[in-house]
Amino acid sequence: xxxxxxxxxxxxxxxxxxxxxxxxxxxxxxxxxxxxxxxxxxxxxxxxxxxxxxxxxxxxxxxxxxxxxxxxxxxxxxxxxxxxxxxxxxxxxxxxxxxxxxxxxxxxxxxxxxxxxxxxxxxxxxxxxxxxxxxxxxxxxxxxxxxxxxxxxxxxxxxxxxxxxxxxxxxxxxxxxxxxxx
Numbered sequence: 001x002x003x004x005x006x007x008x009x010x011x012x013x014x015x016x017x018x019x020x021x022x023x024x025x026x027x028x029x030x031x032x033x034x035x036x037x038x039x040x041x042x043x044x045x046x047x048x049x050x051x052x053x054x055x056x057x058x059x060x061x062x063x064x065x066x067x068x069x070x071x072x073x074x075x076x077x078x079x080x081x082x083x084x085x086x087x088x089x090x091x092x093x094x095x096x097x098x099x100x101x102x103x104x105x106x107x108x109x110x111x112x113x114x115x116x117x118x119x120x121x122x123x124x125x126x127x128x129x130x131x132x133x134x135x136x137x138x139x140x141x142x143x144x145x146x147x148x149x150x151x152x153x154x155x156x157x158x159x160x161x162x163x164x165x166x167x168x169x170x171x172x173x174x175x176x177x178x179x180x181x182x
Contacts, residue, residue, distance in 0.1 A: 030074060112154050
């Protein structure tokens with residue numbers, strides 16, 4: 001199986017545990033924190049990946065490090081990953097978990113590109129408009145591209161909605177050229 005499929009399967013198991021604890025978002029923040037710790041601390045990452053360190057030693061370290069701060073079921077989940085030799089997938093599992101929670105909550109993330117910085121009111125209006133259009137709660141991630149003339153470009157998954165001035169001018173040019181070709 002591909003690693004992304006395996007990570008998604010583990011994320012689904014984690015989602016089931018989080019639902020039992022009635023804490024989807026809290027567990028998302030926790031698994032993201034563990035993921036960030038693994039990615040940012042080379043010693044921890046190397047320790048977890050080291051084949052010469054036994055699973056029981058790794059699990060003891062996880063218990064000592066995370067036992068006091070994480071829910072018991074989450075620590076046991078991490079230990080199960082070690083037992084199954086999937087601990088290197090923790091960052092991927094965190095991403096997949098976040099995706100699953102977004103799906104469950106009816107949320108999508110949109111990359112929004114603007115020509116200038118947006119005010120909070122602009123961001124709220126963009127989110128509201130996109131939510132109405134897509135029928136889901138949209139979380140906009142706004143970026144500024146100063147090379148744009150104006151307008152907006154929105155990317156949601158594989159879908160691109162280009163409302164930039166450059167695109168509109170290009171369409172107008174194509175219509176004018178089509179009209180003069182007759």
